[in-house]
Amino acid sequence: MTNKKPWLYLAAIAALLLLLKYSDALLGGVRLLATLLTPLLLGCAVAYVLNIIVTRIESLPPLRDPSSRLYRVRRPISIVGALVGITVIVALLVIIIIPQLADAFRVVLLGVPPAVNSFLNWLDTLDLSQPQLEEWLRALNVNWPDLFKRATSYLTSGVGNVFNSAVSLLGALGGTVMQSFIALIFALYLLAGKDRLNRQFHALADTYLPERFTRRLWYLLATAHDTFTRFFVGQFTEAIIIGVLCTLGMALFRLPYATMIGTLVGATALLPVVGAYLGAGIGAFMILTVNPLQALGFLIFIAVLQQLEGNLIYPRVVGTSIGLPGIWVLAAVTVGGGIGGIAGMLLAVPVTATFYRLLRTDVQRRQAPPAGPQD
Structure with missing residues (x-):
């Protein structure tokens, strides 16, 4: 029987060389695939978080009892309840917690200037030799007019690009909102059909994978x-x-x-x-x-x-x-x-x-x- 190991080694080396040669194209394809799959992956994450709440709502006695009238509609009720719960939590964050955090950071920012002024006053009490400081600045040999001109030119060009930056920001924000909307819809579909998807994944695994x-x-x-x-x-x-x-x-x-x-x-x-x-x-x-x-x-x-x-x-x-x-x-x-x-x-x-x-x-x-x- 012919030894197949040398041919396997040659095939592996050839595949490695092809990967190195076309690495840029492969990386571009991976980035494109990641961009396309981002809403779906985000939807899976959202569905997982919502499922924690959905599972707990479904475990309530009126919904888990097969003889109850609500048993057949337990999934829609649980999904709606989870969405309402998340909405209430977000509303509480916006109404109560976020203003409190904003006030906290405002207090911190207002406390910084007095601290800086106290530090500057303490520096004024020290015996610093100003002529030595001026001599040290002259020794740096800095062309201050040229530096000021460059800074002015940079700021002018930056102000000119504000509109382009705003347009890019709005475009990115619109793309993020659209991806979030697609992710939410995909998450709702996953939650609605999670039992069927679970059975399908188990059937595929039991069919094509070893039992161990x-x-x-x-x-x-x-x-x-x-x-x-x-x-x-x-x-x-x-x-x-x-x-x-x-x-x-x-x-x-x-x-x-x-x-x-x-x-x-x-x-x-x-x-x-x-x-x-x-x-x-x-x-x-x-x-x-x-x-x-x-x-x-x-x-x-x-x-x-x-x-x-x-x-x-x-x-x-x-x-x-x-x-x-x-x-x-x-x-x-x-x-x-x-x-x-x-x-x-x-x-x-x-x-x-x-x-x-x-x-x-x-x-x-x-x-x-x-x-x-x-x-």
Whole structure:
């Protein structure tokens, strides 16, 4: 029998050379395909988030009872209920939380100029030798008239391109709105026919894939779905709890900007590990512009609240659903934030938790002693 390995190696090398030669065309095709699939992928993500709410609405007694009149229309009722719930949450964000956050950042921005003026006044009290500074500036040998002319020309050309930039921005915004609309419609179709799609995917997998691979694939998807669902629900619940506790605690201790800072801490707490500290830092600066002693008291209060949240609230609300040690949560947030920003932070923790659960289960299975012979 002829040895086929040399021919396989030659075919692999030829394919690699073709990929290198036509890499630009292939990358262009991949970018075009990604652009075309973006609304559909976004629709899948929207459908997944909505499905968390749809599943919980369908589990209500009037909808899950087969003898109920609402059982046949449970899916449309659940989808409409999920959309209404999301709309109410967005409306609350727009009406309540976003103005509070805007006021918080306005307070921070108003507090920056006095801090800068205080720093400049402190510099004025120092004994700086102005002749030496002028001599140092002359030693730089900068052509100030030419530099001013170039800056003026750059600003003039920039003002001339404002209209083009506005047109491009409007075009991009219109494309984003259209993609979002297509994604929403696609998500609704997925939710309406999710049972049928589930049966079809199972039938395809059972027909064309090995049984062992199919069994592992369903286990992987079930573990990932359970981890993602519990993480996002728990993280949202934990953010609400920490925001309410921060607001009530600040009101109890008569600290300024209680509602604004509590809202800010709750909103930033959606980011694992680093979110609450970010909100606490901004809140401390806001209080510092009013009373430095109260800012110190706020930091002590936040430290106690963080200990309460980390040892009592988070383990019960989120920690038990993830089962991921704190060091890996911090590592996942750091790497995910560096790769994908805020979205990377949110996705990195459940992805890492999924792999951690799978790896832990596999290690326990391999280390388990073999079953002895039965008598």
